[in-house]
Amino acid sequence: MSVAVATAESDSRLLERVAGGDRDAFTELYQRFARPVFAMAVRQLGDSGRAEEAAQETFAAVWRSARSYRPERGSASAWLYAVARHAIIDRARQRREPVVEVPDEATAEAGPDEQAEVAWLAWRVHSALEQLPERERSVLELAYWSGLSQAEIASYLDVPLGTVKTRTRTGLSRLAGLLEEVRA
Amino acid sequence: MREPPDLTELVGTDLEPEELEQLRSVDAALRSVPAPPHEVPARLTAAVAEVPLAGRRGRRGRVALALAFAAALVAASFGIGHWTGTRFETDYTVDLTPTASAPGAQAAVRVGERDEESGNVELIVDVTGLPELGPDEFYALWLERDGEWAATCGYFAVGEGDTTVRMTVSYDFLDFDAWNISEGSRQEETPTTLLTAEIPDA
Numbered sequence: 001m002s003v004a005v006a007t008a009e010s011d012s013r014l015l016e017r018v019a020g021g022d023r024d025a026f027t028e029l030y031q032r033f034a035r036p037v038f039a040m041a042v043r044q045l046g047d048s049g050r051a052e053e054a055a056q057e058t059f060a061a062v063w064r065s066a067r068s069y070r071p072e073r074g075s076a077s078a079w080l081y082a083v084a085r086h087a088i089i090d091r092a093r094q095r096r097e098p099v100v101e102v103p104d105e106a107t108a109e110a111g112p113d114e115q116a117e118v119a120w121l122a123w124r125v126h127s128a129l130e131q132l133p134e135r136e137r138s139v140l141e142l143a144y145w146s147g148l149s150q151a152e153i154a155s156y157l158d159v160p161l162g163t164v165k166t167r168t169r170t171g172l173s174r175l176a177g178l179l180e181e182v183r184a
Numbered sequence: 185m186r187e188p189p190d191l192t193e194l195v196g197t198d199l200e201p202e203e204l205e206q207l208r209s210v211d212a213a214l215r216s217v218p219a220p221p222h223e224v225p226a227r228l229t230a231a232v233a234e235v236p237l238a239g240r241r242g243r244r245g246r247v248a249l250a251l252a253f254a255a256a257l258v259a260a261s262f263g264i265g266h267w268t269g270t271r272f273e274t275d276y277t278v279d280l281t282p283t284a285s286a287p288g289a290q291a292a293v294r295v296g297e298r299d300e301e302s303g304n305v306e307l308i309v310d311v312t313g314l315p316e317l318g319p320d321e322f323y324a325l326w327l328e329r330d331g332e333w334a335a336t337c338g339y340f341a342v343g344e345g346d347t348t349v350r351m352t353v354s355y356d357f358l359d360f361d362a363w364n365i366s367e368g369s370r371q372e373e374t375p376t377t378l379l380t381a382e383i384p385d386a
Binding site for chain 1: 186187188189193194195196203206207209210211213214215216217218219220221223224225227228229231232233235236
């Protein structure tokens, strides 16, 4: 089964529009990246209030600096990741605390390189999820992060089991394409 | 937290090997990263919505700002000019009237004198009688034009008794029709106005 990657405007094109002062493009970009940025900030700063501040600064920096993005140097997602990293590190420095990955099961024993690898993978996965249709994203999140079975998801969402299976398979296929796109 | 179901339970077993391999790789990625936050705080969304309204300041603008700031410092050190860093001088006060949604509330906005260098105006908002909100909830002071939320002055929370909030904006208030206080942000489709005051034509 082959699933077409979302036909939505590319991140790169959106950034170009933001660089030109397009507020609608900025809103669209925020909707795509708010959760990945906030997730990374919470993990690395360890508290929601400071994460909000770092996320706000990230998007302020995106608005100010979108013109500095050069597509030939890498993907828009990678550029946004770097902007978010800087904002989070700046926020951490204000408290004179090192940036730390809040341990989770996947990274409990990981060294700095592996933590960076996981942070980048988490960014790509979370960003790609934001581009899925809500109906597909919700079944994947319920399966992978709430541990619900397909039958439980069907019951929770009040949809037929076959619908859950179709959405899961389509969502995973679409996600595969999106993750390929942001590998840069 | 429960482990996610096996990939075969999720997608079945009737896949081509190539597709199964592709999905296996996505499955591994999903299992190895932490869950994204359930949602982004509304306060963050509201704050980011204001970012484009602040405009962009280019290098020349930054230099001009730095020079203006330096000039202000020099003026202050020699005791000349008007240093308003710690002093608030009210130009006029706007009394907001409660709507039927907040009959016991009162609010007044003290509008400061416009800073000629930066164009900014300080506002001091005195509020009483509004209920305390939850941790992710907040009130907003905003300006209305043609019946729409046109510009946000700032967001605030209230405690018991009187609350005083300081804000800085750069709007020309005569461009607007009314001051409003409501709960939530401009993302709300129909924010309920709790207090309001018309802005008379010049």
